[in-house]
Amino acid sequence: MIVVRAPLRIxxxxxxxxxxxxxxxxxxxxxxxxxxxxxYVVVNRTPMIDKVVARYSITESVxxxxxxxxxxxxxxxxxxxxxxxxxxxxxxxMPAKTGLGSSSSFSVALIKALNAFQGKKIDAGEAAxxxxxxxxxxxGEPIGKQDQYAASFGGFNIIQFNPxxxxxxxxxxxxxxxxxxxxxxxxxxxxxxxxxxxSVLTEQKANIDSKFQTLSEMADSVPEFAERVAHxxxxxxxxxxxxxxxxxxxxxxxxxxxxxxxxxxxGIDAGAWGGKILGAGGGGCVMFxxxxxxKDQIRESVKKVASEKNLEEFREIPIKFIQSGTEILYNGDYxxxxxx
Amino acid sequence: xxxFIRNFSEKVxxxxxxxxxxxxxxxxxxxxxxxxxxxxxxxFGNGGSMALATHWVAxxxxxxxxxxxxxxxxxxxxxxLPSTESEITAWANDIGYDMIFAGPLKxxxxxxxxxxxxxxxxxxxxxxxxxxLAKQHKxxxxxxxGFSPDNKLNQLSDA
Numbered sequence: 262m263i264v265v266r267a268p269l270r271i272x273x274x275x276x277x278x279x280x281x282x283x284x285x286x287x288x289x290x291x292x293x294x295x296x297x298x299x300x301y302v303v304v305n306r307t308p309m310i311d312k313v314v315a316r317y318s319i320t321e322s323v324x325x326x327x328x329x330x331x332x333x334x335x336x337x338x339x340x341x342x343x344x345x346x347x348x349x350x351x352x353x354x355m356p357a358k359t360g361l362g363s364s365s366s367f368s369v370a371l372i373k374a375l376n377a378f379q380g381k382k383i384d385a386g387e388a389a390x391x392x393x394x395x396x397x398x399x400x401g402e403p404i405g406k407q408d409q410y411a412a413s414f415g416g417f418n419i420i421q422f423n424p425x426x427x428x429x430x431x432x433x434x435x436x437x438x439x440x441x442x443x444x445x446x447x448x449x450x451x452x453x454x455x456x457x458x459x460s461v462l463t464e465q466k467a468n469i470d471s472k473f474q475t476l477s478e479m480a481d482s483v484p485e486f487a488e489r490v491a492h493x494x495x496x497x498x499x500x501x502x503x504x505x506x507x508x509x510x511x512x513x514x515x516x517x518x519x520x521x522x523x524x525x526x527x528g529i530d531a532g533a534w535g536g537k538i539l540g541a542g543g544g545g546c547v548m549f550x551x552x553x554x555x556k557d558q559i560r561e562s563v564k565k566v567a568s569e570k571n572l573e574e575f576r577e578i579p580i581k582f583i584q585s586g587t588e589i590l591y592n593g594d595y596x597x598x599x600x601x
Numbered sequence: 602x603x604x605f606i607r608n609f610s611e612k613v614x615x616x617x618x619x620x621x622x623x624x625x626x627x628x629x630x631x632x633x634x635x636x637x638x639x640x641x642x643x644x645f646g647n648g649g650s651m652a653l654a655t656h657w658v659a660x661x662x663x664x665x666x667x668x669x670x671x672x673x674x675x676x677x678x679x680x681x682l683p684s685t686e687s688e689i690t691a692w693a694n695d696i697g698y699d700m701i702f703a704g705p706l707k708x709x710x711x712x713x714x715x716x717x718x719x720x721x722x723x724x725x726x727x728x729x730x731x732x733x734l735a736k737q738h739k740x741x742x743x744x745x746x747g748f749s750p751d752n753k754l755n756q757l758s759d760a
Contacts (some may be wrong), residue, residue, distance in 0.1 A: 377712075382737070384739045416634070432627065447756075502715070581636075584633040584637060585634040585638045588713055589713065590639075590712075
């Protein structure tokens, strides 16, 4: 049995510039950090059972791989040439579609687990690239590559997407105490509104030409954001996040809606310096950067709006930044000869 | 004599001022990640570097969290390789000195671990063999070397 753990992420600015329609013309850039919420993938070898079993929100057990409904597991197994004798399960600390990148975290964990299953060790870059290939080329999802890289590498990074498809991951090296202050200045709420990233991104993709200037500004603002992170300019970060959110809203009609706008505005009115919706938009999580002494006020005000809107599962999600990326926590599968 | 000591002290201070901050920051991130996933840290070196390794193991396993362990509930898990003198001589006598670190490392290494290799020259064969083993396992390597930056350990290390 092999157990792999991949972190979720929060992204600050630059989302959308990781789509090929943009970064083929000029490099895209995002800044994000891994957080202490995880997706786990467990792979088990079943030499006596000639089936493919996948356990997630449902359990599938098929004799032929082509009958598997889970598109990404099916594509990944096909790609790896595995068609029987395997059982794959996934677990997560958060529901799906929160805007925290969980579906790509799953893919990176799956890729790492299947490679380990075949006796292959791969590094963070290889796992991220393979997961991007799986989601974008093999499954055909209209998504970018930022989440695969964020999950695979872990930590706080600037991720740059180059026109030649290469990706550079540069860690933002932050003093421990400054990192704690930034962490303490964030408030994250799960709206309980869910959406598929693909529904928003399909429109966003179609708009890349007309929004090229806006996207360029977003990519260009990433180094300045990192600079402010390094100097602990929390108020400045809030202002940048706010500007970024306004730009992101202009990228596609369904990035925001009235419920999200009301939640966001109530946080700003209660004293937050800025914020954004995490993920492609349309739902997911809303995040604020705020003075630490305004947190209770913001909580109260946002929760009041949520209850007016009958968002029953609305809640605050406490988070910590983490350094670890997608890791094999346990590998008790000795079928293949060990390397070296 | 006093002048020699003063010059020597100045050289040490200059070296400390020129520490590669970015590489050290990367090393800290690697160690934090290992801590978060409950991985182990293997430290090794020859001669004086082995003494450094032993000292460092004590710091990781005991001293680092002394002041705020309540918040953290657990310490680092660091191991000096080889962990016994018997293993050093067994590997050296039976196989050869080149294997005194790689041999024991292969015995322990898991995907979630980290390696810290200390070598003044950065070219000691036994150190490089162990580091190459770690790289094959895609385990992060923190390399500490001196003299010139143009050495094998520095090239192979992640920080």
